[in-house]
Amino acid sequence: MVIFQDDNARNWALIYAVCRDVTLPTGPLFRVAGFPLSLPCQVFAYEGSRTQDFEWFLYRDNAGGMQMGVVSTRDPGLSYAPFSSRVRNGEVRVERDSGDKVRLVIQRLRAEDQGKYECYTPSTDSKYLGNYSASVTKRSLTGQPVPEGAELTLTCLASIQSEQLTHLSITFGKRDGEDASGDGTKGEVREIISIDKLLGVIPGQLYKTRYDDGEITLEKRNGEGGQGVYVMKMMAVQPEDSGSYFCEASQWIRDPDRSWQKIAQRTLDIGNLTVQQLAKSLSVTSSPQGNVTLQIGSPLILTCEVLGLPSEVSSGLQVQWMKRGSISSDTLGNGVEVEVARMRPDGIVSWGDDLSRASGGSMEKVAERKYSLKLFSARPLDSGVYRCVVSVYASRNYLNPSMPAMLTQRSEDVTVNLKTKDVFVSAVAELPRGPLLKPGSTISLICNTTIKTTGPTQAQVQWFRWPLPKLVTKAHVDPLDPPGEKDPTLIAALMYSGIVNIYVNNSEISVDRLSADSYRLRVHMASIEDQGLYVCHSEAWGQDPHGGWYNTGSKAQSNAVTVYLYSRATDLLLIPLVVGVSSALFVGIVIIAAVTCCFMKRLARQRTQK
Incomplete structure (x- = not known):
């Protein structure tokens, strides 16, 4: 409220006027010489x-x-x-910023710029006090190419000299695609990892996964003269x-409004890093080379050597031996690896599907x-095409199965190749003659097998069963090929070692060896489910x-033998009995119906005549 006096009227009057309110940030504000100042006023x-x-x-x-x-916005001569x-x-x-909001910008502060600033409309005060500095030193890269997978350590020294309480933040980063022409053009900047003004470690967005996996670290150490030593490590460069x-150090101060302001920054280049890809230097060789021919039972020794892996690379190696094809393949080397x-x-060390190895x-x-891979006694199934597969993992990645190899x-x-003997195998299955098979009978099947070769041999016999074809209505039908509509059921096996394995539990099964080349399968107390085609x-x-x-x-499959179970005698007697009773009832019903019908017609005619 402002009081005015009107001398002509000689009367006092009260006139209310709008009070202009100008705001500036609450001071004092601390900034560093050589850096910009932006001071808002509204x-x-x-x-x-x-x-x-x-x-x-x-x-x-x-x-x-x-x-x-x-x-001034209105007086250039101010x-x-x-x-x-x-x-x-x-x-x-x-x-x-708007019609009633501006900012005083001083692009580069000088020592003589400190003092009390007034924004006139009228003004409020803002102070700039102090002259502080931050010093940063660096450790340069050697400029030599670093192999992929090697460890990288970068060090940055930083300290603050200030009368005010300030915090220091450190950021390690890199620029991609710097102009090779040397005109100073910089590429895209990527922050790798930082210690922020509140002393928290923060990885860059593109490096978070590697930081979480422990592949990138940043720690602060105490150096000489109170300097902070900041060490960034990459366990395996890519x-x-x-x-x-580069290393960037920033000085932060907390204003009276409790907001943090950056008051100084120094960015110094550390150097250029060139990562040499391992694919250009690493190679894998195996020995012996080419073709290897062995006698059965001889040891098979294969050696795998990794060459061209720099000594600086501390990464882990996983070595695998893979094989495709075998003597059972149509063509050696074909098939799934x-x-x-x-x-x-x-x-x-772990073994593949053949755990017996x-x-x-x-x-x-x-x-x-x-x-080296050693097979103490090579078998025919060990023949095939082998190769060694080497995977290079970062120093810690192999402990995490989800991490891919570098x-x-x-x-x-x-x-x-294994020198194998000529082996000929044949098998014939038969159902011995005897009484008709019925539910509860014992099914006895004979498998005669012949092996022609030199040296000791043993036969391993397995029995399979397919369901009966729908058109089979009598026994002793021997199709040459069992039906392929369904997979067969493995019933039992007599192993080469003499051990018997039974694979079904709904019937009593036994297997024995009748002679050197004759094997018998018996199904005791057979049920309808035991019918089928046996091979x-x-x-x-x-x-x-x-x-x-x-x-x-070498192996052979026998012909198929049909097993059919006939009905029992008591079942056969029951059928005519049921048929006879049914027929008698039908005839009786027909006679009664006919008599009743005729009697009712005759009674109706008599009533009509009366």
Whole structure:
């Protein structure tokens, strides 16, 4: 409220006027010489145009309260000599956010710029006090290519000298695609990892997964003279890590409104990093090379060696031996590739589908980056095409099965042939003559198998059953090929070692050997479910010079024997009895119906005559 006196009327009057309210940030504000200042000013509760003018003044601490014009939106001549040239070149200017809100911008603060600033409409005060600095030193990269998978360590030293309480943040980053022409053009900037102003470690968005997996770390150590030593480690660099690295230190202060402001920043280049891809240097060889021919029972030894892996690479290696094809294949080397054995980076060995090899072979690390596969007694099924597969994992990735390998390389093929004996196998199944089979009878099936070869052999016999075809109505039908509509049921087996395995439990089953080449399957107390087409499979097993038994791969399948169960005598007597009773009842009903019908017609005619 403002009081005015009207001398002509000689009366006192009260006139209410709008009070202009100008706001500035609450001071004091601390900034660093050499860095920009942006000071907002806004006016409220004003009259007139929506576009207001602003004038800025400075009261230096050592000028005894003398006012200095800085810049004005309406008077170009307001600026005093220390500011006039800076206003002309745009280093000191007023930037308008709206009609009633502006910012005083000083692009590069000087020591003489500190003092009390006034935004006139009228003004409120804002102070700039202090002269602080931050120093940063760096450790440069050597410039030599670093192999993929090697460890990278970068160090940044930073300290603060300030009379005020400030915090320091450190960021390690890199620039991609820097202009090779040297004109200073910088590529895309990627933040790798930071320690923020609140001392929290924050990974860059593209590096979070590697940070979570422990592949990237950042820690602070105490250096000489109170300096902070910040160390960033990459456990295994990747090709995409190539680029120009830098360390950025920022100084932060907390204003009276409790907001954090960046008051200083230094960014210094560390150097360029070039990551050499392992695929260009690493190779995998296997020995012996080409074709290998062995006698059955001889040891098979294959060696895998990893070459071209730099000594700086501390990554783990996983070595696998793969094989495709076997003596049972139509063409050696065809078929699906299967794993024989593997050694993980932690030294654990596991075997593929043929677990029996775990006791008949070994996989070892015989020298640095050299591995061997040994099969103590080679079998015909061990023939095929082998190759060694090496996967390179980052130093810790192999402990996490979900992490992919950095690189996978394969050796040349090694073809292994086993000198096998000529083996001929035949099998014939028959159902001995006897009484008709009925439910509750014992089904007895004979499998005669013949093996022609040299040396000790044993037959391994298996019995299978298919369901009866729908058109089969009598026994002793012997189709040459069992029906393929459904998979057969494995009933029982007599192993080459003499052990009997029974695979069904709904009937009493027994298997025995009648003679050197005759085997019998018996189904006791047979039920309707035991009907079907029966065949036997015979496989030839040979004995190697060390006394071990192996599958020769030769086998034969017998003809199919039909097993049909007839009805029992009591069932056959029941059928005419049921038929006779049914017929008598039908005839009686017909006679009674006929008599009743005739009697009713005659009675009706008699009533009509009366």
